[in-house]
Amino acid sequence: MSIADAAPLSRRGALALCAGAGAGVLAGLVMPIRAVQAAQAAQADRRGAAVASTATASAAIRTRPIPHSGEQLPVVGVGTAIQFDVGTTAREESGCRDVVRALVAHGGSIIDTAPSYGAAESVVGDILSATGLRPRVFLATKLERDGFDAPAAGLRSSLQRLRADKVDLLQLHNVSDPSQDLGGIRALKAQGLCRYTGITTTFRGAYDAAEAIIRRDRPDFLEVDYALDNRDAEERVLPAAAEAGTAVLVALPFGRGRLFRLALGKALPPWADEIDCRSWAQFFLKYVLGNPAVTAAIPGTDKAVHMVDDTGAGLGRLPDAPMRARMVRYVQSLG
Numbered sequence: 001m002s003i004a005d006a007a008p009l010s011r012r013g014a015l016a017l018c019a020g021a022g023a024g025v026l027a028g029l030v031m032p033i034r035a036v037q038a039a040q041a042a043q044a045d046r047r048g049a050a051v052a053s054t055a056t057a058s059a060a061i062r063t064r065p066i067p068h069s070g071e072q073l074p075v076v077g078v079g080t081a082i083q084f085d086v087g088t089t090a091r092e093e094s095g096c097r098d099v100v101r102a103l104v105a106h107g108g109s110i111i112d113t114a115p116s117y118g119a120a121e122s123v124v125g126d127i128l129s130a131t132g133l134r135p136r137v138f139l140a141t142k143l144e145r146d147g148f149d150a151p152a153a154g155l156r157s158s159l160q161r162l163r164a165d166k167v168d169l170l171q172l173h174n175v176s177d178p179s180q181d182l183g184g185i186r187a188l189k190a191q192g193l194c195r196y197t198g199i200t201t202t203f204r205g206a207y208d209a210a211e212a213i214i215r216r217d218r219p220d221f222l223e224v225d226y227a228l229d230n231r232d233a234e235e236r237v238l239p240a241a242a243e244a245g246t247a248v249l250v251a252l253p254f255g256r257g258r259l260f261r262l263a264l265g266k267a268l269p270p271w272a273d274e275i276d277c278r279s280w281a282q283f284f285l286k287y288v289l290g291n292p293a294v295t296a297a298i299p300g301t302d303k304a305v306h307m308v309d310d311t312g313a314g315l316g317r318l319p320d321a322p323m324r325a326r327m328v329r330y331v332q333s334l335g
């Protein structure tokens with residue numbers, strides 16, 4: 001058995017999708033997950049960016065609990081580091097707006113941003129304000145290193161740009177000191193200005209520091225780089241998070257596009273069907289989501305059609321350990 005578990009397909013979601021796709025499907029019939037995905041793909045093909053409409057319902061995306069609260073989070077979100085650093089006119093923001101609409105329409109909610117991502121916080125703030133989607137979004141931002149000692153001021157600036165009165169998650173961006181204190185962001189959590197605390201790192205050399213903080217202070221979240229061809233986090237950081245009940249957001253799940261360059265012009269292996277992968281993006285995302293320590297992945301994109309593809313990784317079966325090992329071998333053979 002190469003399948004870890006299967007996501008439930010909500011009857012309501014399936015029916016709404018059928019209605020949206022205009023398919024002549026009898027009421028009460030729950031479509032097999034592959035058929036739902038095919039219908040989604042057909043919709044995406046027909047409507048292009050219009051698939052980003054908030055009216056589009058879909059199969060239920062997989063969710064996982066935040067260990068410290070039990071709150072369920074959809075397993076695919078979006079990162080804004082590069083793709084959302086655009087101009088702040090409505091026209092310049094339109095591509096990112098379609099991405100956010102696509103994310104929410106397909107069951108996702110996490111948007112991860114940071115003050116150091118150029119205009120991204122402001123773009124996210126404009127989009128959430130224009131679309132009214134703030135209540136449906138799990139909004140994560142960060143404190144930059146030069147602001148670790150003055151977290152209230154840093155968060156205040158972020159809230160202005162995000163046009164929000166609080167964020168869901170506030171993370172210390174790129175921790176490097178194992179004695180880093182979380183007291184400042186915990187105080188902001190106690191004041192209701194953020195709902196969860198977290199730390200991030202995407203540097204192998206800072207994993208020891210991250211691990212020490214996780215084991216000592218048990219932050220609600222860790223954001224860490226992890227991808228099919230970048231598995232160092234599996235050694236100690238992800239196990240430490242699992243033991244501490246720290247939720248994990250996967251940054252750089254495509255290695256900033258590196259995995260797509262590796263797979264360029266190559267076909268998915270036929271056995272990708274066994275884990276319901278329709279694209280390389282889903283293959284790469286399902287690898288990280290197949291690790292039970294992972295709560296969600298936050299790929300970056302500025303294309304609604306890619307966002308829809310990415311959220312598809314939250315549907316259907318996930319790989320178990322033997323299948324994940326097979327995925328690694330296959331990708332290694334491409335190089």
Ligand SMILES: NC(=O)c1ccc[n+]([C@@H]2O[C@H](COP(=O)([O-])OP(=O)(O)OC[C@H]3O[C@@H](n4cnc5c(N)ncnc54)[C@H](OP(=O)(O)O)[C@@H]3O)[C@@H](O)[C@H]2O)c1
Pocket residue numbers: 078079080081082083112113173174200201202223250251252253254255256257260281298299300301302303305306307309310
């Ligand atoms: N220290 C930290 O805290 C830290 C550091 C780095 C990153 N992060 C977080 O991780 C997030 C993701 O990182 P990232 O965006 O740099 O790298 P990434 O998610 O690994 O890769 C993004 C690349 O994948 C492409 N892509 C996305 N979906 C695709 C699809 N379905 N098909 C084909 N191509 C697809 C994007 O191109 P298109 O735009 O053309 O879709 C883009 O070139 C960041 O936004 C940030 O939130 C955190």
